[in-house]
Amino acid sequence: MLRRRNKRRYLAILCKLDLSLAELRREIEQRFTELFGSVGIEFAYVRSYSSKYQGILILGCDLNYIEQVLFTIAVLHHPMTAIAMSGTLRRLRKGLDKLNYNLNA
Amino acid sequence: MARKLKIDAIGVESFQPEHTSFDLVLRIKNRAQPPGILPQLIVSDDISKINTDTDIVTISDLAKIDHSQLKKKMKPKIGFEIFIANARGLSGKELGKWMSEAKYLYRLSRSTGCQFILSSGAQSIFEMLSARTFESILTVLGIAPLAYWKNLSDWLALKDTMRSL
Numbered sequence: 586m587l588r589r590r591n592k593r594r595y596l597a598i599l600c601k602l603d604l605s606l607a608e609l610r611r612e613i614e615q616r617f618t619e620l621f622g623s624v625g626i627e628f629a630y631v632r633s634y635s636s637k638y639q640g641i642l643i644l645g646c647d648l649n650y651i652e653q654v655l656f657t658i659a660v661l662h663h664p665m666t667a668i669a670m671s672g673t674l675r676r677l678r679k680g681l682d683k684l685n686y687n688l689n690a
Numbered sequence: 691m692a693r694k695l696k697i698d699a700i701g702v703e704s705f706q707p708e709h710t711s712f713d714l715v716l717r718i719k720n721r722a723q724p725p726g727i728l729p730q731l732i733v734s735d736d737i738s739k740i741n742t743d744t745d746i747v748t749i750s751d752l753a754k755i756d757h758s759q760l761k762k763k764m765k766p767k768i769g770f771e772i773f774i775a776n777a778r779g780l781s782g783k784e785l786g787k788w789m790s791e792a793k794y795l796y797r798l799s800r801s802t803g804c805q806f807i808l809s810s811g812a813q814s815i816f817e818m819l820s821a822r823t824f825e826s827i828l829t830v831l832g833i834a835p836l837a838y839w840k841n842l843s844d845w846l847a848l849k850d851t852m853r854s855l
Contacts, residue, residue: 601816619782655826660777660785664816667823 592648595634595677597641598658600665606633606642609663613644617657621650629654634674638681645674715846717746729850733771737763745849746771746807752791753784760795766803769845770795773811774819774827793831805845806838 600609610633618626629650634643642665646654651670658667669684671677716730731745737759740747746769749755772795777788792808799806808827810819819827825835 599816616782620785652826652829655823656830659774659819659823659827660780662778664778664814666816666818667820670822 591630592672593630593645594648594651595671595674596644596646596654596658596667597636597669597677597681598644598665599668600640600642600663602640604663606636609642609665610644612661612663613654613657616661617653620657620660621653625650625653636678636681638685641668641681643674643677731769731849740765740768745769748773749795750776752776752788752795755791755795757794760798764798764802764804767805767845767848769805769807770799771807771809773809775811775813775817778817789831793833796831796833805841806833807842808838 598609604612610631614626614631617629617631621629628647630645630647631654632645634645636643644654655667658665669677669680671680714728716728717733718730719733732743733746733748734740734744735748735750737747737749737756740763747763748771750773752772772792777785780788796806798804808824810817810824812818828835828838
């Protein structure tokens with residue numbers, strides 16, 4: 586049987602610097618679990634990745650759960666907002682570089 | 691100046707090279723004298739004080755909404771607005787209730803010819819929401835995003851036409 590890995594989406598999230606990225610990720614996972622349950626958080630396969638920009642958290646999740654992840658980010662106690670989304674980590678990082686360049690120009 | 695005019699928020703589309711007057715819609719709490727150049731929407735935060743001038747009623751606490759009073763005050767073409775920012779401070783259970791009430795308000799608005807409006811209620815850059823995030827929220831609430839944007843656009847155009855008459 587042909588098995589394919591599920592598609593993923595990568596999000597760049599703008600957040601305040603008063604919490605560490607690990608704490609922010611924990612908060613997102615906690616809120617997601619409150620809303621969509623423990624099974625949901627496992628299937629969503631939320632993972633965080635390193636970012637060279639301060640105040641930017643990069644999250645990856647299963648494509649089928651992107652709506653739930655974006656909803657969770659929108660209703661977090663700690664305000665944060667998704668500023669970019671891509672299908673690959675490399676393209677997301679390129680997009681962030683471009684965004685940063687445009688903002689500094 | 692904003693306080694004198696009782697303006698609480700201004701939406702700005704900043705990615706277009708040339709701004710036309712339709713890029714801005716002023717939200718005001720009372721009818722400005724005389725009406726300005728920009729289109730205006732009169733906003734009220736009290737359901738009991740809806741009058742013929744009211745364009746939008748903002749509902750800050752969905753959990754405490756009085757359904758019978760709301761049904762009585764539903765008049766066609768009025769917008770009922772809820773804020774995502776108000777949902778941020780809620781616990782998981784309260785948020786579930788908030789979502790349920792938002793869905794109810796949407797269904798009630800559709801059946802009575804009113805407009806359901808979902809706003810970010812942002813007071814900082816971190817609370818601002820992208821269009822994609824709005825669409826995700828609508829999807830989770832069981833609202834078709836395309837239909838929502840079309841209805842909202844039609845409603846704004848209608849309000850604009852009514853003002854210019």
